[in-house]
Amino acid sequence: MKFIIEKDYASMSRVAANILLGEMYRDRRVNLAITAGSTPVKMYEYLVEDVKGKDYLTNVHYYNFDEIPVIGENGYGVTMGNLDKLYFSPAAISAEQIHVLDENNYLQQDERIKDDGGLDLILLGIGADGHYCGNLPGTTKFENMTSQVSVDATPGMRDILIEEVGGDASKCPDYYVTMGPASVMQSKRILLFATGAKKAAIIRQAFFGPVTNDVPSSLLQTHPNITILLDEAAAAEIQDLL
């Protein structure tokens, strides 16, 4: 595991963008799975400026790794809608470069990525409960590939999904789809990033505690090429271990 600790959210975001750019500038097709959520907002601001208008970066192909099938204004589900707003639209990424995972094609996701040459990098955020993608404690297991997860998978799931769809309980879907732990581990490289004190405890547990399904992200410790990028606040509880 390689740890990079940056002073604050802005410099962490700059480094995250730099790492993605390093992959993008390869002289061949590059496959990236990228995250939505609040952590990447600043990184996408940087990337939009770095990528927009560069025709030579059409070698980069993008994949979303989870989706909540509630269609928003832009015609996408929650995750893709977010990625579209933060990055694809402002950076003018062409449709041929965007490979949508949704409730209709999730059973083909792993095979499709394999046929495309595999993921070069997957960019992950982490929840305070240790989840990444849609792999929450008590939902998927380490051996799962891309699958559908029911709203009844765990007791708190309905509330989480209601929040994800903007707080309206009538819009809560019956399920979501996500790349599973085994799918994520097939990526050649993992970049996981976190910001703020509310992530400090889980960073210690996930990367210095036991590998257990109770903390889904603990599996990522065993990946041969993982970079964990943090700001100082998120790294506060591991400084003595590095």
Ligand code: GLP
């Ligand atoms: C959602 C996403 C996850 C993401 C997590 C953390 O659950 N599906 O992929 O890692 O949020 O989000 P944030 O960056 O807002 O803390």
